[in-house]
Amino acid sequence: MKKQTLLLIALLIFQNVFSQFFKDKDGVTKxxxxxxxxxxxxxxxxYLEIEKLNAEFLYVRSLSEGIGSNDIGLDRGQLGNGVVVYFKRAGNKILLIQPNQKYRALTSNDDERKSVQEAFAxxxxxxxxxxEQNKGKYLVDATDFFIRDAHGVANRLEQKKQGSYSLDKSRSAINLERTKAFPKNVEFDVLLTFKGKPKSYTIRSVTPDASSITVHQHHSFVELPDNQYQTRIYDARSGSYPMSYLDYATPVNQSIVKRFIYRHRLEKxxxxxxxxxxxxxxxxxxxRGAPEPVRSALMEGARWWNQAFEAIGYKDAFQ
Structure with missing residues (x-):
């Protein structure tokens, strides 16, 4: 009787969207x-519910728990590439696509934009x-996407001559403690175990068993901000680093290469x-793990940035 009651509750929870797929599954949390x-x-x-097709968002991956060697360079909190992506349906699949933002055509001419999109991979x-599909929503199993070596841990270990390693899925799992959902982003954390043969003292010195290396990898899907951000053209005298792309809609008497500086969006x-x-x-x-007096020193040093922001008319802009 108790089992039937629990099953009925589960059906009531999921009946509005994916009742068919989840009807025989226990232990599901939405x-x-x-x-x-x-x-x-x-x-x-x-299981990921996808409704926003062809809508761009930010995908970021990182290491939430690392290996612990500066020489190897797979540290806790290390960010991977943040890329713009979107979902697109293709037959019985949903594809996660990263558009090529190195080559663009910034124009109102749809045909011109399309020609550049089709010219580059x-x-x-x-x-x-x-x-399952229901009411414009698609349900997919996203487990394999998250439990994979997206950060390139095995390649890094090989490049640093630490040994040859591969992901062992039997010893990898979802880390539910750091897997969360918010209105503007969703976060997925996974425990990944790599098996292999160590070749260096370095990897042996930072692992209990160098034939079994376990790290944590994090995936973030983040809503993009609005399009009101004001870009600033790169100037070599600024001391900043440029980001660039090629705009094929540029008039022939101007440079096709567009360079901008990386900067925060700050508005009064x-x-x-x-x-x-x-x-x-x-x-x-x-x-939060930073000890005193290092913690106070870091806080005090960071607050010095407010002097620069106050000079351009901002109060408490850096916190």
Missing amino acids: YDGYFTFYYNVNEDKI KSVLHGFVIK KDPSATVSEAKDPIIYYLD
Whole structure:
């Protein structure tokens, strides 16, 4: 009787969307957020609900727990590439596609934009088989996408002559403690174990068993901001680093290469004021594991940046 009651509750939870797929599955928890997803504790699987087709968002991967050697360079908190991606349906699959942003045509001419898009390759990062479709929403099993060596740990170990390693999925799993859903982003954390034969003292010195190396990898799907950001053209005298792309819609008498600086988006609450607080201040977070007196020194040093922002009319812009 108790089991039947639990099954009835589960059916009521999922009947509005994917009742057919989940009707025989116990241990499923739903997470509502920027992308809704479901975790099945009995299968250790993540099922992703996809509704936003052809809508770009940011995909970021990182190492939430690393190896611990500066020489190897796979450290805790290390960011991988952040890329713009989108989902697109193709038959019975949903493809995760990374468009080629190195080559563009910034024009209102659709044919011109399309010609440049078709001239250069894009990258399909993953193909998800559709498990169920209902009311414009698609359910896919995303477990294999998350439990993979997206950060390139095995390649890095080989490049640094630490040994030959490969991912052991039987000793890898979803880390539910750091897997969360929010309105503007969803976060997925996984424990990855690599098996192999160590060839260096370095890897042996930082692992209990160098034939079995376990790290944590993090994946983030993040909503893109609005298009009101104001770019600033790169000037070699600025001391900044440029980002660049080629714009094939550029007039023939101008350079096709476009260079801009990396900078924060900072706007005054009161544009008419000589000094104003920022609408959205720049906020950095200090590692909670930083001990004193290092912690206080880091905080004090970072706050010095406010002197520079005050000089250009911002109060408490850096926090």
